[in-house]
Amino acid sequence: MKEKETSSSSKTQWKKFLNLIQLNKLPKSLIVLVLGLSLISTIAGLIVPWFTKDAVNVMTTGSLTISTVLLLVGAILIQAVMSSFATYNLAYLGGIVVANLRKKIWAKTLMLPIPYFDKNQSGETVSRINNDTQIIRELISNQLVSMFTGVVSLVGSLCILFYLDWSMTLVMLIAIPIIVFVMRPIGMKMRGVSKGIQEKTAVFTSLLTQVVSEIRLVKAYTAEPVEQKQGEKEIDHLFQYGLKESKIIAILQPLTGLIMMSMLVMIIGYGGMRVASGDLTAGELVAFILYLFQIIIPVTTMTQFFVGLQKAMGATERIAEILDNETEGMDQKEQTAKVNPQLPIHVENLSFAYEGKETILHNLNFTIEPGKVTALVGPSGSGKTTFFSLMERFYTPTSGVIRLGEHSIPEFSLRDWRMGISYVSQESPLLAGTIRDNICYAMTREVSEEELLRAAKLAYADEFILDLPDGFETEVGERGIKLSGGQRQRIAIARAILHDPKILMLDEATSNLDSASEQVVQEALQNLMKDRTTLVIAHRLSTVVDADQIVVLEKGKLTGTGTHEELLASNALYQQLVQQQFKVELAS
Numbered sequence: 001m002k003e004k005e006t007s008s009s010s011k012t013q014w015k016k017f018l019n020l021i022q023l024n025k026l027p028k029s030l031i032v033l034v035l036g037l038s039l040i041s042t043i044a045g046l047i048v049p050w051f052t053k054d055a056v057n058v059m060t061t062g063s064l065t066i067s068t069v070l071l072l073v074g075a076i077l078i079q080a081v082m083s084s085f086a087t088y089n090l091a092y093l094g095g096i097v098v099a100n101l102r103k104k105i106w107a108k109t110l111m112l113p114i115p116y117f118d119k120n121q122s123g124e125t126v127s128r129i130n131n132d133t134q135i136i137r138e139l140i141s142n143q144l145v146s147m148f149t150g151v152v153s154l155v156g157s158l159c160i161l162f163y164l165d166w167s168m169t170l171v172m173l174i175a176i177p178i179i180v181f182v183m184r185p186i187g188m189k190m191r192g193v194s195k196g197i198q199e200k201t202a203v204f205t206s207l208l209t210q211v212v213s214e215i216r217l218v219k220a221y222t223a224e225p226v227e228q229k230q231g232e233k234e235i236d237h238l239f240q241y242g243l244k245e246s247k248i249i250a251i252l253q254p255l256t257g258l259i260m261m262s263m264l265v266m267i268i269g270y271g272g273m274r275v276a277s278g279d280l281t282a283g284e285l286v287a288f289i290l291y292l293f294q295i296i297i298p299v300t301t302m303t304q305f306f307v308g309l310q311k312a313m314g315a316t317e318r319i320a321e322i323l324d325n326e327t328e329g330m331d332q333k334e335q336t337a338k339v340n341p342q343l344p345i346h347v348e349n350l351s352f353a354y355e356g357k358e359t360i361l362h363n364l365n366f367t368i369e370p371g372k373v374t375a376l377v378g379p380s381g382s383g384k385t386t387f388f389s390l391m392e393r394f395y396t397p398t399s400g401v402i403r404l405g406e407h408s409i410p411e412f413s414l415r416d417w418r419m420g421i422s423y424v425s426q427e428s429p430l431l432a433g434t435i436r437d438n439i440c441y442a443m444t445r446e447v448s449e450e451e452l453l454r455a456a457k458l459a460y461a462d463e464f465i466l467d468l469p470d471g472f473e474t475e476v477g478e479r480g481i482k483l484s485g486g487q488r489q490r491i492a493i494a495r496a497i498l499h500d501p502k503i504l505m506l507d508e509a510t511s512n513l514d515s516a517s518e519q520v521v522q523e524a525l526q527n528l529m530k531d532r533t534t535l536v537i538a539h540r541l542s543t544v545v546d547a548d549q550i551v552v553l554e555k556g557k558l559t560g561t562g563t564h565e566e567l568l569a570s571n572a573l574y575q576q577l578v579q580q581q582f583k584v585e586l587a588s
Helices: 002-022 028-061 065-110 114-119 122-166 166-172 175-213 215-220 224-277 282-323 384-391 416-418 435-439 449-458 485-499 515-529 565-572 572-582
Strands: 345-353 359-368 374-378 399-404 419-425 503-507 533-539 549-556 557-562
Touching: 028 065, 028 282, 065 122, 065 282, 122 175, 122 282, 122 549, 166 224, 166 282, 175 215, 175 224, 175 282, 215 419, 224 282, 224 419, 224 565, 345 384, 359 384, 359 549, 359 557, 374 384, 384 533, 399 485, 416 419, 419 485, 435 449, 435 485, 449 515, 485 515, 503 515, 549 565, 549 572, 557 565, 557 572, 565 572
Parallel strands: 374 533, 374 549, 419 503, 503 533
Antiparallel strands: 345 359, 345 399, 549 557
């Protein structure tokens, strides 16, 4: 029963591997060329021992002719030249495969929904794109066509050997079932070890990515010994798996060599007896031994291919996990509704829970008026940022709906919906590159210098940008580390202004700033919020007292809506938040 399950699993993995290769849509002409060159090289290799037989036989009679020598040399040269061309084109073919695979996985990764990234660490995904595809490349570049030509060489050599001396050939074939018997269990073991290596490589890559990206946190808390210990632990895991792989190879290669050497000794001994008895010529024995090597080399190649295939199966399984995931579907054809920012946004009976977790938002009902400012306030953990994620359609509500006018937001193309939104968060994420790159990020058209400068001015970013030696070409460093918090915020605001959003979402946009920076950023935000439907999250109530509407959330439940004055008079939680912020003495 277990063997049947293993066989079924092998077939499934082989099918996945073939499907993965077919995704590349490789040029058939190049495949035919590689196979043709390899075939010519193999056939030339089969001719060499035959000419050698004739050469040895005529040398014993002293009648070696120049034509025999030329034919032998010609066959050797043809084999070498064709093999060289085949090797290069095969490497080119393998390069195409890995490049196309990486493009497909990268494109797929970018289209995966946010819940996928909640469950999978970024370093593991990077490892699958980089390391696992390289294993498949090695199989194709180094072994796949060699396997094909090896089979041709094996079959051709066997046919010629049967023609030369069928009894000696039968003696040689005793080794084949022994090799198959040895290879099957070792190959299955190799697949498991290879999969383990890839998994541990992904974990190690994830650890490196995380620690290096947060190196300032590591150093601030003198956590170098902790991270060193963790890294060494993962390195040791990789080392142990590498040892397991080495043990398998250490058993496999000598065992195969031992079988082949035993077969060679038997053939030479038996062949020597037949030459002595006159049943076989010296040239035929030499040719037989050469053809034997033509079999040994393909069998060795097949062994390597089998090991490489087991590794590729493990890599294929991990790559397939990414490719089998559902994507967000940015350009659904069936969505025909157009995003109209002049319509109100209705939140109706909205509830949400992360997968396997308790409900975060409970049956929310309120309306966001177009062109107005709606502020969301409440203690940490009340679901404000989660609501923003639902607005961005990062997640799907557990129940209820968000509508723009009469249309629920899933009725709009996801690309159109998100292009109409600009999100300025408290982290103000910047990418490594220049200030220009970050302000113009994701713009689908060329941005003029006038537009760039105008966006910077409205965001009050031009004053510090123009003071920098390189101006807009200044490198911001990884995640904008070379800039202050206020500077990063203003660049994020300039980016939002340049995109001219229909809906603006501000998440704690001034929470991490000093008073001077907060005032400048707040003025920049006022420029950005003009005549836009704006949602604001803020703990600092000074940033929302002038909002057209304030929505109060507590533990994911709506406890009140209204203006600052209305809520101050009627909402106990809002009164408490105001008292904490401003220490206002409320009348009893």
